[in-house]
Amino acid sequence: MANLIITIISIALVAVAALMGAYYGGTAFLEGQAKSxxxxxxxxxxxIAAAWRLWSVDRGGTIYLTDKNWSAASGGGTSDDLVPNYLSDLPKTSWLTQVSSYGFWLPAKWQALSISGGQSLVDDNNALFLGATTADxxxxxxxxxxxxxxxxxxxxxxxxxxxxxxxxxxDCVFIDGNANGTLDSNDFITFVYKVH
Incomplete structure (x- = not known):
């Protein structure tokens, strides 16, 4: 009888350990994936910023890309300024989906904006943008x-x-998709990188 009780307790402990491992291991995996x-x-x-800087140096310091709307149909989703001379291709982020509400925001591709001096808001130019959708x-x-x-x-x-x-x-910022002033699932997550 004592052996039966010990066996049942052992099985229960193994089950609890397995559940804890799955719960905490799953959380650690998801956090690790997000960080990666x-x-x-x-x-x-x-x-992209390094390629942009090299492009600028080769043109006497100008920072104004002529083909900056990389995700537009007219630009073919590439930058003629940077590809293929400075980058073999624009980096892609396949696990984010398109922001259809903003025509130039294709999360698989980056968007560049040229300088419009003197401002300090995240919405200012001279930055790289990568948008994500509410689906994600x-x-x-x-x-x-x-x-x-x-x-x-x-x-x-x-x-x-x-x-x-x-x-x-x-930085990572949000576009207030429903104009309520707060971060919620109706907003668009956007990654930005200021090029100096």
């Missing part, structure tokens, strides 16, 4: 928080891109 994707996004932005909201928000943690040292929610000054050269 945030690192990928930052790396892509740094690659939970995943994009998780990646966004990890992105902010990587670039600032503290995990935080994104800020509104049109009302908030830059927090750092790279």
């Amino acid at each position: 994707r945030a690192t990928t996004i930052l790396s892509q932005a740094e690659q 909201y939970a995943q994009a928000l998780s990646i966004c928080r990890k992105f902010i943690q990587i670039v600032s040292g503290t995990e935080a929610d994104p800020v509104n891109r049109t009302t908030t000054p830059w927090r750092q050269p790279a």
Whole structure:
């Protein structure tokens, strides 16, 4: 009888350990995946920024790209300025989907904007943008928080891109999709990288 009780307790303990492992292991996996994707996004932005800087040096310091709307149909989704001389291709982020409400926001591709001097809002030019949709909201928000943690040292929610000054050269912000002034699942998560 004692052996039966010990066996039942052992089975119960193994089951509890398995459930805890699945729960905590799954959370760690998802957090690791979000951090990995945030690192990928930052790396892509740094690659494009480096190519943009080289392009600028070769043109006497001008920073105005002639083909900056990389996701537009007219641009074919590439940058004639940077590809193929400075990049073999624009980096792509296949696990985010298109922001259809904003014609130039294709999350698989980056968007560049040229300088319009003197402003300090996240919405200003001279930055690289990568947008994510509400379809990816939970995943994009998780990646966004990890992105902010990587670039600032503290995990935080994104800020509104049109009302908030830059927090750092790279940031994750949101477009207020339903104009209610708060971060929610109707908003678009956007990764930005200021090119200096």
